Amino acid sequence: MEINIQSLERDSNRLSKSIDDFSNNILNIYNELNWASGYWSDYHARMFFTNVENQKNKITKTYNELVSLNDVYESIISQYKSIGNRFKVNLENKDVLLNKFNTFSEKVNELISLYNDLDLSFCNDIANKINKEKRELLKIKENIIASKTKVKDTLLKIEEIEKDINLKLSKIDIEVIKQVDINEFM
Secondary structure, three states: OEEEHHHHHHHHHHHHHHHHHHHHHHHHHHHHHHHHHOOOOOHHHHHHHHHHHHHHHHHHHHHHHHHHHHHHHHHHHHHHHOOOOEEEOOHHHHHHHHHHHHHHHHHHHHHHHHHHHOOOOOOHHHHHHHHHHHHHHHHHHHHHHHHHHHHHHHHHHHHHHHHHHHHHHHOOOOOOOOOOOHHHHO
16 A cells, blocks of 8 residues: 555545635525526426436535545645655564564674673673664664554554544445436426
């Protein structure tokens, strides 16, 4: 999965503008249809305006679903922005990645253990250099552990964000609005 916050923000802004345009167009259409209802009153008009009311309810539902979808975009943006502006991650390889940290940490532990097993009593100068190297390895080990924790926490956060997004998206059901055959009202 690749996340690009700028691209998501552009898409969200476009969707928001489209929703606003949609709302304005629908308001204009229904104002005109409401105005027309005062000038047409027969059997066909009653059927037509009943259908208009049914369509208006469907369109209102669609509008609300589109607003919910835009809310999901905004939620994605705000949650992922705390991680970074652009990143790529494969959650399926999470365990492989974390195991690589473990493997590297084990290799560093082996080196530290080898240093500990050395008998350096015969040469203080070399012992000081080896102890300095051992301290560097201990710092590397601490950095590996800190990095692993940070990566693990970030991956868990991404998994939680994905669960949240999927839950929100599962609640959205945008119905396709079908064109009405006007001939049945003539």
